[in-house]
Amino acid sequence: MKILVDVMGGDNAPDAAVIGALDAAKSFSDLSVTMIGDEDAIHEAAAKAGRMDELESVGIVHTAEVITMEDPALSIVRVKTESSMAVGLKMLSEGRGDAFISAGNTGALHAGSSLIVRRIRGIQRSAIATVLPFARPVLLIDSGANIEVEPSYLRQFAIMGSIYMSHIFGVENPEVGLLNNGTESTKGTKKLIEAHDLLEADESINFVGNVEGKEVPFGKCDVIVTDGFTGNVFLKLTEGLGSFLLSKLKDCFYENILTKASALLLHGSLKKMKNSFSVSEYGGAPLLGLSKPVIKAHGSSDARAFTMAIRRAADFAETGITVEIAKWIEEDRCRKESMQNVGAASEASEEAEELGKSAEKKSVLSSETEMAGN
Known part of the structure; x- marks a missing residue:
């Protein structure tokens, strides 16, 4: 299994991606890792970590261009066609890798994936599927790829999300909810009302109805369907709220000697709670609906997050989810x-x-x- 990694994308590039890739190559003997990016920058990152000798265990493809967070989405196919992201997607499309990972510009990754790797025939839009660490794992789809959607897109998101939760997490007949501002079927915009009717009428979807944001953390459903704009706002709020609560807990435990003693007793539980909110443990989020596996790593990914994203990419490729989605599209x-x-x-x-x-x-x-x- 060959995993392609764009090491130039993300807030901590290239250091985090380089170290994460080296850790993955060391930890997962069943994987072959290829880093794509500026070769000098890759060597510098490895040298800083004292791991130059480990570069022999990975492949390196040199690229001089980088897609920045400020670049327009279509720059990947119009201007920076030799960037690390563009080259990685081309390699995946040509069969020179089994999966591709990037923590770079989401818009460019979505556009490049759709135009270079291509969507599964019949899929109207690919969507980012992010696992949220709540009472039970919840898949948020779309979490950032499509700002505007049609009701028919949301129906396909629901199907793709259900297939993902079934194959990756072993959830039997996943429950699907539509993120809305009320549980009644008449709530929301005209498109949301139409989407509700589509989901409710589809017997292949285990639809539980509209779900309010406050219900999601308590395990109301396994898959939560929404547009990319709303999904990304919900995701960022969840991440920020988790960090805020952990910060407030820390303040409480440092108030006096007794609370500090309590913190020592609860250290293990608190660490477990902190890890449950960490993007590092869940790795990246796949763009479902593409003909080949593309994983979007979090922009703030550290080395651990990249390592987990590489593992997740390999697992995603091995499960054959892409084939299952294509099969459903044909049956539909x-x-x-x-x-x-x-x-x-x-x-x-x-x-x-x-x-x-x-x-x-x-x-x-x-x-x-x-x-x-x-």
């Missing part, structure tokens, strides 16, 4: 065609019946006219 197309054929046959039957009645009526009128003439 066949179902729609079957329904259209049934509808067309029904309309044809009704039309034939009407024509028959019309012909019969004309025949009767003709007979009556002839009799009147006689």
Whole structure:
């Protein structure tokens, strides 16, 4: 399994990505890791960590250009076509890797993935699927790729999210909720109301209805569906709130000697709680709906987060989720065609019946006219 890593993207590039890639190569013997980026910067990062000799265990593909956070999304295919992100996506598309990881510009990664790697045929939009560490793991889809969506996109997000939770977390018949400002079916924008009706009518989706933001942390559902703008705001609020609560707990435990003693007794539990909020433990988030695995690592990823993202990318590639999504799309197309054929046959039957009645009526009128003439 060959994992391609863009080491030039993210807040801590290239150091975090380089060390994370070296750790992954050392820890996971079943994986081959290739770093893509400025070769001098890669060597410098490894030298600072005293790990120059370990560079022999990974592949390096030199690139001189970098997609920055300020670059427009389409710069990846129009201007910076030789950037580390663009080159990595091209390598994945050409079969020179099994999965690609980047912590760089989300818009560029989404655009580049759709235009270079391409979406699964029939998928309208790919979406970022982020696991949230709540009462039970909850998959948030979309968490940042699509600012505006159509109801039909949300239906596909629900299906892709369900397949992901089933294959990665072993959740049987995942429950799906639609993020909204109320639980009633009439709540939300016109598009959300239409999306609710679509999800409710689809028997292949275990839809539990609209879900308010306050319900998500308590395990209301396994998959929460929303547009990328709302999803990203929800995600950032969740991350910020988690950090805030941990900070307040720390302040409480440092008030006096007794509280400090309590902190020592609860050290293990508090550390476990802190880790549950850490992006490092969950690694990256896949862009579901693409023909090949692309993983978006968090912009603030440290070395540990990159290592976990590399492991997650390999697991994602091995599960065959992409094949399962493509299979569902084909089955869905066949179902729609079957329904259209049934509808067309029904309309044809009704039309034939009407024509028959019309012909019969004309025949009767003709007979009556002839009799009147006689």
